[in-house]
Amino acid sequence: MxxxxxxxxxxxxxxxxxxxxxxxxxxxxxxxxxxxxxxxxxxxxxxxxxxxxxxxxxxxxxxxxxxxxxxxxxxxxxxxxxxxxxxxxxxxxxxxxxxxxxxxxxxxxxxxxxxxxxxxxxxxxxxxxxxxxxxxxxxxxxxxxxxxxxxxxxxxxxxxxxxxxxxxxxxxxxxxxxxxxxxxxxxxxxxxxxxxxxxxxxxxxxxINTEKLKFIPFTKLEKIIIFHGINRNNYYKKGNDIFEKALQKIKEKYSNKVEILSVSNLPYSEYIEKYNQAHVLLDQIYAYDQGYNALEAMAKGKVVFTGAEKEFLKYYNLQENEVCINALPDINYLIEKLSWLIENPSEIKKIGENARKFIEEHHDxxxxxxxxxxxxxxx
The missing domain is CATH 3.40.50.2000 (Glycogen Phosphorylase B;)
Incomplete structure (x- = not known):
């Protein structure tokens, strides 16, 4: 055609x-x-x-x-x-x-x-x-x-x-x-x-081009790197204000265990390069399913905070936290989920591996x- x-x-x-x-x-x-x-x-x-x-x-x-x-x-x-x-x-x-x-x-x-x-x-x-x-x-x-x-x-x-x-x-x-x-x-x-x-x-x-986006296994997790990419034009629409407040608390709580990368309004090629080194990516809050940035990060094995509501879980027959983290407009909830990952780094590896398999099966x-x-x- x-x-x-x-x-x-x-x-x-x-x-x-x-x-x-x-x-x-x-x-x-x-x-x-x-x-x-x-x-x-x-x-x-x-x-x-x-x-x-x-x-x-x-x-x-x-x-x-x-x-x-x-x-x-x-x-x-x-x-x-x-x-x-x-x-x-x-x-x-x-x-x-x-x-x-x-x-x-x-x-x-x-x-x-x-x-x-x-x-x-x-x-x-x-x-x-x-x-x-x-x-x-x-x-x-x-x-x-x-x-x-x-x-x-x-x-x-x-x-x-x-x-x-x-x-x-x-x-x-x-x-x-x-x-x-x-x-x-x-x-x-x-x-x-x-x-x-x-x-x-x-x-x-x-x-998702699963041939271009290679899975990146985590070798060291002594310090959890969290990436937050901000589109200033959609700052509130994406829930970036809520993510930032949660990250501030996480930075105070785990100052020796986390590194936070926060960037704004980057061209696509630079954005991708910046988050490659991250373990966790904060994508968007007011969503029921994953957007494109989230899916590409999941293909690389990142743990992504994004839309993963019950409708999404039902459609793909998944369990909560199996392939990504449902990002809700609740600061305390986000802190709890981030804390859980930081204190249980093995979960980061497991979710990242599941995420890659999910992309290969449903988004190839x-x-x-x-x-x-x-x-x-x-x-």
Whole structure:
């Protein structure tokens, strides 16, 4: 098959591409790189006018002419490559806003992809209208909106997420869903809000390149290294504030037994390099399943604090703490779990080994690529 993957948020599409190519398919990725993360793409579109003096020009231009010149620039770049974006058997959007643009420009792109390729499919991956509405209606036990509900973040600071349920966003959502042939979820966080949707075909777990990511057995555990990677733009949404408070207590309690590595807003390649030496990785709190960073760390045998709720355990027939640690929005709970690992380093080895086996069984990139092919060929 000839496949076009549109957008990249976490390296999901890059790993999927690698799996598809191993199976003999022709694959192209078109994406913006996702801001500072700078993920690779075959066709890289650059976001312009988003920082410094150019951003002020952008704001002024929007006030005067009601035109977002960043969105216009992305659209112009997209259509410069139009001859390379036609004739695909399957097109997959990583999100209903794969380039983080909406309105007229987004519709031009989606319409072009629909008219010039056989099928268009959507991943429920990252924030979108359905998942944010589900969270806003408090249908999750907790969610990325919990900090907002708890008053940690005011409405203005949370505007970007709340805007996913605006009238304009709803219209965008409807337009995209008119064009797609199917939607699948990348993890259980998105299964929950999508499970009754007519175009929803279920969960296909995130693909992980288990050949590139080697298992790193722990040889020495005299000092436990804990890694905390912070995305400042999503500081409260990921629960980084809670992790930091728990780590402060752990540092005081086990000053001679732990080393804490904390980094902020690193490009993907630097982020990976930094956490390679860690035994424990703090990923995110308000989740039910693992995100991409967590899965890659688990593939290397790290003990990851991430989403591992009862829905996840039931789906994969796992026991609590078997392959990762469920990270709850509770400082005392996090301290208790971290203390348990520090005082029982053999558990770190055991969970790390289980994590690698879990990734190989359920997230291997070639197995997952095969599942996508089945979906695309059926639809």
């Amino acid at each position: 000839k496949i076009l993957l549109v957008g990249e948020y976490s390296r999901l599409h890059n790993s999927l591409k690698e799996g598809l190519q191993k199976l003999g398919h022709e694959v192209t990725i078109i994406a913006t790189g996702d801001y500072f993360k700078n993920f690779p793409a075959d066709i890289k579109l650059s976001r312009k006018y988003d920082t410094g003096f150019l951003k002020k020009i952008k704001v002024l231009f929007f006030i005067l002419f009601r035109i977002d010149i960043t969105q216009q620039a992305i659209t112009n770049q997209f259509f410069k490559h139009k001859n390379n974006l036609i004739g695909y058997d399957a097109v997959q959007l990583i999100n209903e806003r794969p380039f983080n643009i909406m309105g007229k420009n987004a519709y031009l792109i989606i319409d072009f992809l629909k008219k010039n390729n056989k099928t268009v499919h959507l991943l429920a991956c990252g924030t979108d209208y359905i998942s944010v509405k589900f969270a806003l209606d408090k249908k999750y036990r907790y969610s990325i909106l919990t900090p907002y509900f708890n008053g940690k973040i005011n409405k203005s600071a949370y505007r970007n997420i709340l805007n996913y349920t605006s009238e304009k966003s709803f219209q965008h959502h409807q337009e995209v869903f008119k064009k797609i042939d199917s939607v699948t979820a990348s993890d259980i966080d998105y299964v929950l809000p999508y499970q009754n949707h007519s175009k929803f075909l279920g969960l296909i777990p995130n693909p 990139y070639k197995k997952i690529a095969s599942k996508y092919i089945d979906i695309w060929m059926t639809n």
